[in-house]
Amino acid sequence: MRLSLRFVLPLLLVLAGIAYAVAPLVDRLTLSWFVRDLEIRSSLIANTIQDPLQEQLAAGKKAKIQEFFNRITQGERLYAVGYCASPTSTALASRSLPAEIRCTVLDRWEQPGDHLLQSTQGPLHVAVKPMVSEAAPGGRLVLVHDMSFITRRSEETKRYVFYFFMALAAAVSLITVIIAQLSWRGWMAGMRSLLRGEGLLRQPEFDTQPDLPGFKPIARDLQRLVRELEAETRTRDESQVTWTPEALRTILHSELSGEDVIVVSNREPYIHQRRGERVEVTRPASGLVTALEPIMRACSGTWIAHGSGSADREVVDKNDRVGVPPEKPAYQLRRVWLSPEEEAGYYYGFANEGLWPLCHIAHVRPTFRSSDWAQYVAVNRKFARAVVSEAKTKDPIVLVQDYHLALLPKMVREELPDATIITFWHIPWPNPESFAICPWREEVLAGLLGSSILGFHTQFHCNNFVDTVDRFLEARVDRESFNVSFGAKLTAVRRYPISIAWPPEAEMLQKSVPDCRNAIRQLNDLPPEHKLGVGVDRLDYTKGIVERLRAIERLLELNPDWIGRFTFVQIAAPTRSGIDEYQHHEAQVRTMAARINTRFARQGPPPIVLKIEHHEPRAVYEYFRAADLCFVSSLHDGMNLVAKEFVAARDDERGVLILSEFTGAARELPEALIVNPYDADQCAAALHMALTMPATEQRDRMRLMRGLVAEFNVFRWAGRMLLDAAAMRRRDRLTDKRDTSTL
Numbered sequence: 001m002r003l004s005l006r007f008v009l010p011l012l013l014v015l016a017g018i019a020y021a022v023a024p025l026v027d028r029l030t031l032s033w034f035v036r037d038l039e040i041r042s043s044l045i046a047n048t049i050q051d052p053l054q055e056q057l058a059a060g061k062k063a064k065i066q067e068f069f070n071r072i073t074q075g076e077r078l079y080a081v082g083y084c085a086s087p088t089s090t091a092l093a094s095r096s097l098p099a100e101i102r103c104t105v106l107d108r109w110e111q112p113g114d115h116l117l118q119s120t121q122g123p124l125h126v127a128v129k130p131m132v133s134e135a136a137p138g139g140r141l142v143l144v145h146d147m148s149f150i151t152r153r154s155e156e157t158k159r160y161v162f163y164f165f166m167a168l169a170a171a172v173s174l175i176t177v178i179i180a181q182l183s184w185r186g187w188m189a190g191m192r193s194l195l196r197g198e199g200l201l202r203q204p205e206f207d208t209q210p211d212l213p214g215f216k217p218i219a220r221d222l223q224r225l226v227r228e229l230e231a232e233t234r235t236r237d238e239s240q241v242t243w244t245p246e247a248l249r250t251i252l253h254s255e256l257s258g259e260d261v262i263v264v265s266n267r268e269p270y271i272h273q274r275r276g277e278r279v280e281v282t283r284p285a286s287g288l289v290t291a292l293e294p295i296m297r298a299c300s301g302t303w304i305a306h307g308s309g310s311a312d313r314e315v316v317d318k319n320d321r322v323g324v325p326p327e328k329p330a331y332q333l334r335r336v337w338l339s340p341e342e343e344a345g346y347y348y349g350f351a352n353e354g355l356w357p358l359c360h361i362a363h364v365r366p367t368f369r370s371s372d373w374a375q376y377v378a379v380n381r382k383f384a385r386a387v388v389s390e391a392k393t394k395d396p397i398v399l400v401q402d403y404h405l406a407l408l409p410k411m412v413r414e415e416l417p418d419a420t421i422i423t424f425w426h427i428p429w430p431n432p433e434s435f436a437i438c439p440w441r442e443e444v445l446a447g448l449l450g451s452s453i454l455g456f457h458t459q460f461h462c463n464n465f466v467d468t469v470d471r472f473l474e475a476r477v478d479r480e481s482f483n484v485s486f487g488a489k490l491t492a493v494r495r496y497p498i499s500i501a502w503p504p505e506a507e508m509l510q511k512s513v514p515d516c517r518n519a520i521r522q523l524n525d526l527p528p529e530h531k532l533g534v535g536v537d538r539l540d541y542t543k544g545i546v547e548r549l550r551a552i553e554r555l556l557e558l559n560p561d562w563i564g565r566f567t568f569v570q571i572a573a574p575t576r577s578g579i580d581e582y583q584h585h586e587a588q589v590r591t592m593a594a595r596i597n598t599r600f601a602r603q604g605p606p607p608i609v610l611k612i613e614h615h616e617p618r619a620v621y622e623y624f625r626a627a628d629l630c631f632v633s634s635l636h637d638g639m640n641l642v643a644k645e646f647v648a649a650r651d652d653e654r655g656v657l658i659l660s661e662f663t664g665a666a667r668e669l670p671e672a673l674i675v676n677p678y679d680a681d682q683c684a685a686a687l688h689m690a691l692t693m694p695a696t697e698q699r700d701r702m703r704l705m706r707g708l709v710a711e712f713n714v715f716r717w718a719g720r721m722l723l724d725a726a727a728m729r730r731r732d733r734l735t736d737k738r739d740t741s742t743l
């Protein structure tokens with residue numbers, strides 16, 4: 001209403017101004033019309049009375065003439081009549097002739113134009129007409145009309161003009177306000193629904209409106225604008241948040257308070273192993289666990305995972321649940337049991353012999369067996385059932401982890417249509433041509449598209465996924481919003497680069513860097529000033545350990561000075577050792593390390609120390625802090641958390657990171673020495689550069705990398721995904737409310 005007034009008031013003022021300016025014009029115009037009218041009327045009267053008057057004059061009947069004049073001036077308008085035989089004579093006139101009008105001054109009114117006389121009786125019109133006769137050749141007739149009626153009419157006209165403009169203003173204002181209100185309301189409703197994102201969700205409707213030219217592009221532009229604004233707001237908000245577990249907990253509390261959060265992954269965060277009489281608890285060497293553990297601690301929920309430890313069944317309750325972390329339980333771990341056949345087909349078979357090499361393109365051929373696929377489907381269903389049974393509400397938030405559970409999102413969606421399912425794909429997504437070789441590609445894609453949000457580490461992987469969907473499914477892919485619509489369900493494909501907890505746990509940094517350097521050198525029989533490189537990986541062929549060893553060999557070939565002065569410790573956690581390819585890989589690494597050590601075993605410590613065993617995170621950090629360089633040479637890696645852990649470990653701002661360009665991390669850490677692991681010469685040069693890099697340069701590079709990892713930490717990764725999920729839920733609820741209110 002206030003907006004309408006703001007519009008109507010100026011309109012009224014403008015129209016009043018116009019009325020004010022127009023009234024005198026109208027006044028002048030009507031006056032000139034009336035004067036012209038009186039002129040004509042005077043001529044008419046003069047003509048009419050000419051003959052009787054001539055007769056009377058000829059008869060010399062002055063009294064009769066005056067009586068005649070008095071009679072004809074009794075009407076309303078003709079005020080007075082007079083006759084002057086000559087300019088010097090006395091006028092024969094009606095009683096009403098004003099004293100100002102005398103025969104001597106008639107010339108004044110004879111001229112065309114000026115016929116007005118402002119007398120004491122009011123405004124008068126004076127017309128002088130010749131009345132020629134033989135007796136009086138200079139005779140003139142004076143006709144005086146009353147003009148007060150013109151003043152009255154002029155006032156009336158002015159009033160009418162004013163009323164007319166006011167009525168016009170009122171009509172224009174009313175129509176304008178009605179139209180403005182209607183279109184404003186519609187526009188506001190449209191904007192509001194766009195801002196709520198309903199426009200995005202209902203986007204297909206735009207395509208069903210071909211009769212409105214220009215509507216679709218405008219709607220799309222508005223959507224883009226809203227998205228940009230959302231992104232801008234998000235960036236602004238994020239930049240104001242320091243992402244810590246507390247910040248995450250606070251945000252989740254305000255955004256997702258009371259929500260039911262379930263994590264599903266193949267790998268469990270805690271494994272109970274029987275060691276004789278004792279039950280030992282270990283944390284597996286997995287980037288995924290490293291990333292999700294702090295989140296589960298922040299928002300206590302349920303983590304569903306495969307119970308793989310030898311004592312796992314002994315510690316769970318009747319519902320297969322156990323509180324973890326064991327020292328101070330913060331959330332529930334629900335274990336899913338798999339038979340050896342299920343594990344072989346689902347985990348070793350389809351997931352790790354099929355999808356893993358398929359997605360990494362590390363020149364190991366994927367193997368696809370229909371028996372593995374059958375187990376993969378069955379185990380995904382088993383996990384999906386566990387999710388449904390653990391759900392406390394009909395719309396839980398389910399965080400699905402990784403390529404082992406690609407079918408689970410669709411299966412859960414079938415049982416819990418209102419669930420918000422966030423799936424994170426921790427490994428790369430290949431291009432459509434590479435993915436095409438999977439015999440069940442459509443099923444895998446459809447399974448993943450059961451998710452509300454599907455996350456990858458990099459935009460490159462998001463692009464690959466969307467391209468793959470576009471190629472193989474009858475789905476609608478919106479490349480602007482990165483939303484995929486499949487089977488009437490929308491999946492947002494988003495980039496969430498994973499990271500590590502920041503700051504690292506205090507116990508990781510407890511031992512000083514000099515102490516770590518001394519301890520590790522002593523442990524490995526290395527002299528105090530001996531240069532040390534470190535590699536920490538699962539013993540996986542995608543990690544490029546063979547290429548790494550080849551680069552070290554090349555360094556020693558090209559710079560023999562380093563022989564006996566530099567040792568590279570490779571810490572490699574055994575992994576998937578049931579798979580031939582991994583056994584072969586381990587053998588290859590061992591043989592190669594031995595060969596290089598033999599080749600350069602001239603004097604001093606060996607160039608390569610292989611430690612093929614699991615290490616506790618604290619031990620890994622001790623190596624990171626003791627080393628002069630860390631070498632990450634993955635042939636393809638979704639992100640690679642080792643690179644970020646090394647950076648986090650170096651609070652002394654020393655040490656050099658050599659990082660493969662084929663890791664997601666390389667996009668975030670350009671201050672590392674970025675290398676192509678297939679190029680042994682380039683890697684050898686990077687090793688030499690790292691070993692000789694001045695302390696100031698090390699500090700400058702390390703500072704920048706630490707700044708990035710601190711800011712883009714794992715709490716932000718989780719926070720962003722969960723905040724997006726929360727926003728999506730709010731939108732869905734609004735849509736539901738709207739839908740039910742229109743029923």
Ligand code: ADQ
Nearest residue numbers: 285286287426537538572573614615637638639640641642
């Ligand atoms: P991973 O392939 O397991 O993860 P990565 O990201 O490097 O690879 O994480 C490995 C984790 O295991 C690190 O926390 C590391 O410290 C730990 N680790 C490695 N070797 C170890 C050892 N010998 N002893 C103890 N701990 C060891 C997958 C994807 C990655 C992605 C992560 C997270 O392949 O690309 O970064 O998930 O999404």
